[in-house]
Amino acid sequence: MLKSAWFIARSDAAYMLARRETILWTFVMPIVFFYFIGTVTAGFGGSLNQRERLAVRGANDAGFLADQLMLRLEAQKFEVVRPATDEAFAGYTRRLTLPAPPAPHKTFTDAVLAGQPQALSFERGGDDPMAGSYDQVRVARATYEVLADLAVVRLNGQTVSPEAFAALAAQPRALTLDVSSAGKLIVPPSGFAQAVPGTLVMFTMLVLLTRGAISLVIEREQGLLRRLASAPMSRGSIVLGKWAGRMMLALVQVAFAMLVGTVLFGIDWGHALPMVALVLFGWAAFTASLAIVLANVTRTLAQTAGIGVFTTQVMAALGGCWWPIEITPSWMQTLALFLPTGWAMDAIHKLVNFGYDAPVAVPHVVAMFAGALVLGWIGARKFKFQ
DSSP states (O other), rough: OHHHHHHHHHHHHHHHSHHHHIIIIIIIIHHHHHHHHHTTTTTTTTTTTTTEEEEEEEEETOOOOHHHHHHHHHHTEEEEEEOHHHHHHHTTTTTOOOOOOTTTTTSHHHHHTTTTOOOOOOEEEOOHHHHHHHHHHHHHHHHHHHHHHHHHHHHOOOSSSSHHHHHHHOOOOSSOOOOOOOOOOOOOOOOOOHHHHHHHEEEEHHHHHIHHHHHHHHHTTTTTTHHHSSSSSOOOHHHHHHHHHHHHHHHHHHHHHHHHHHTTOOOOOOOOOHHHHHHHHHHHHHHHHHHHHHHOOOOHHHHHHHHHHHHEEEEEEEHTSOOGGGGHHHHHHHHHSSHHHHHHHHIIIIISOOOGGGGGHHHHHHHHHHHHHHHHHHHHHHHHOO
């Protein structure tokens, strides 16, 4: 039985890999999608370490207190820029204006040290109120830090100067905060970190549900499966061989995508690489079984191709292949956990992007192999020779 199945598997795999359409969608188009989607979505989802530009007007020649404020703003992870013109200043999303000093004071610093109230104006464009509130808190924090240091310098009886601020910053802190981890830091992947695994998962399903399933439909229409049924092989050998042939195609595609992702796009598959490989092996097994089922519940090439493409696109979108599922609404994240694409992407994100250890992906692997067995049983029962 195994010898016959192996003969069918390697013959099918060699035939499918020799077809031009298989070569295109297995070896060429994934690279195109890796580059295009990875480039377009670079930075998509944001990063906690990303610096946003903050345009500041009125800080030039405003004195050392304005310089201290700029340092505090940079500590709040702003990239402070000082546009030369009002038109350039208006083009930034985040804008901070220091007021002109009232007469007879010459600078912003002189006015503050003389006790004149100075109102800073912060503006933020865009339609994200939560992000705007967060930016406002960071600007306010930087401002209050300067005021607090100014108050301490004066209470100590020192002359207010840049040297006094530097000496205060160098003093050891009497109050410290003990910080410990509350769990894994989850920053949604972007760029190639999302595009390569997502495209790998999507194209594996796409190729098997189209090329893998269509080849079986063609063999049935041309009478090849009927002739194969008359050969001295058991039904189990034939079904197992057809499944294994598609499994081999999927494994070739997975290995090629991982190699290209590593060499050309710098993907680091993490410290749990064996478990990542097991996840993708389970994904290949699941899609191979699904291809067998699809080929035996459809009647025509058009039906097979249409259902295969539609199923892949819907499951890829809802399962997190096109974008990080972590940035979607909670209902969509829950839905993804009920989809095979969601199992694969959730496991890959946890192992590769979030740094979890191998045991976290055990439920995902079990689910995919269980799905492969159930679909394989259905495919064997539904397998039609004519």
